[in-house]
Every structure is written in C-alpha cells, then in structure tokens.
Amino acid sequence: MALLSPFMDALRPPAFHRTWNKREPGKVVAKRAADLPDMTALPIRALMPDLPQTIWSEDALLGPTSLDEVRRQAQERAEAIDWSKIQPGRMVNLIANPHGLQLCGEAYVTMLEVIAAHVKETRGAKVRLRIAESMGHIENPDWVKIYRLEERFGDVEECPQMGAGTKVDT
Known part of the structure; x- marks a missing residue:
C-alpha cells in the first residue's frame, strides 16, 4: 500500500493543550503513535466505502x-x-x-x-x-x-x- 503522506500529514496530532490543572503533557510524552517509523494513515472509506x-x-x-x-x-x-x-x-x-x-x-x-x-x-x-x-x-x-x-x-x-x-x- 502506498504511503498516503498528504493524508498522514493532515492527521498529525495537534500540539498539546495545557490542562486545567496546569499540566504540560508535551513535557512527559516523548513520542506519539503518529511519529512511529513507517506509520501511515488509511482513509476509513478505503475500507468501508458505503459509509x-x-x-x-x-x-x-x-x-x-x-x-x-x-x-x-x-x-x-x-x-x-x-x-x-x-x-x-x-x-x-x-x-x-x-x-x-x-x-x-x-x-x-x-x-x-x-x-x-x-x-x-x-x-x-x-x-x-x-x-x-x-x-x-x-x-x-x-x-x-x-x-x-x-x-x-x-x-x-x-x-x-x-x-x-x-x-x-x-
């Protein structure tokens, strides 16, 4: 399956928000799933076109x-x-x-x-x-x-x- 780079780029998680109790999630999360090697995204309609x-x-x-x-x-x-x-x-x-x-x-x-x-x-x-x-x-x-x-x-x-x-x- 070809890498869907524009699609994957669009699905990159946004920057972390500072939480209500002043926590900074970005300081404790070293790597997100989207940053794993060879991670790709697949549009759900490629699997279920009738949605x-x-x-x-x-x-x-x-x-x-x-x-x-x-x-x-x-x-x-x-x-x-x-x-x-x-x-x-x-x-x-x-x-x-x-x-x-x-x-x-x-x-x-x-x-x-x-x-x-x-x-x-x-x-x-x-x-x-x-x-x-x-x-x-x-x-x-x-x-x-x-x-x-x-x-x-x-x-x-x-x-x-x-x-x-x-x-x-x-």
Whole structure:
C-alpha cells in the first residue's frame, strides 16, 4: 500500500493543550503513535466505502469544513421536536456530553448553539449549558476554555450524570 503522506500529514496530532490543572503533557510524552517509523494513515472509506459522507470536518482533506450544514440539520431537527412543555421564562438545562466535545468539537458546539437559540426564540425560555460529568472527565474545564463556552453560552457548569434522583413531570 502506498504511503498516503498528504493524508498522514493532515492527521498529525495537534500540539498539546495545557490542562486545567496546569499540566504540560508535551513535557512527559516523548513520542506519539503518529511519529512511529513507517506509520501511515488509511482513509476509513478505503475500507468501508458505503459509509455516509461527513457533513463537517476540521480538515478539508477529510470532508467539508463549513459549519453551515451542521447548522441547517440542527435547526431542522430542533424544529421537528415538540418543545411545548417548556413554559416562557423557565430555565432549561442544555446537557452537553464531554464525548461530543472531544470527538466532534466545533460541530458539536455549533449544534448546541442552534438548539439553545431555538429554545430561547420559540419558547421564551432561558438556557444554560451543563456539561455532564462522570467517570472522571477531568477535561471538562479544558473544553470550556478551548471552545469559549462561557462566551458563547454564558452560564456554563459541570453537573453529575449520576446522583440522587429528582422526579420531573414530563
């Protein structure tokens, strides 16, 4: 198999981020898998050509980089949901999953923004972002900084996924 150097170059891991607790991962990681000799990348569609095309990617080599399609599909789905149980002036907790932030990044945040705006506009509700926390997702404060979530959503906090139950009428 031929080395896919442009593809491999695009898949090089980004520089390490300084973590919320001031750790510097770049000082302790000597070599990444991408730096191993003869490492190559294989586009997943070379193995599974029937996979649907992506609607967004961080890199043009992997798919479209415009967030317009993400916005369009998020809006279309938000409009299809019955939000009538949300009364004007009520507070809505929009729960973000750390895996969405890690795996989908800007596209995930864009989807959350569309949902928040839709609920505010159509229901007259207040929306605050809550990042679900369990199993030690210590990266959550990093996501807040990396994606400027406080700037984009205002009230942002972590909340436990598990705990004492609260009955909610739905």
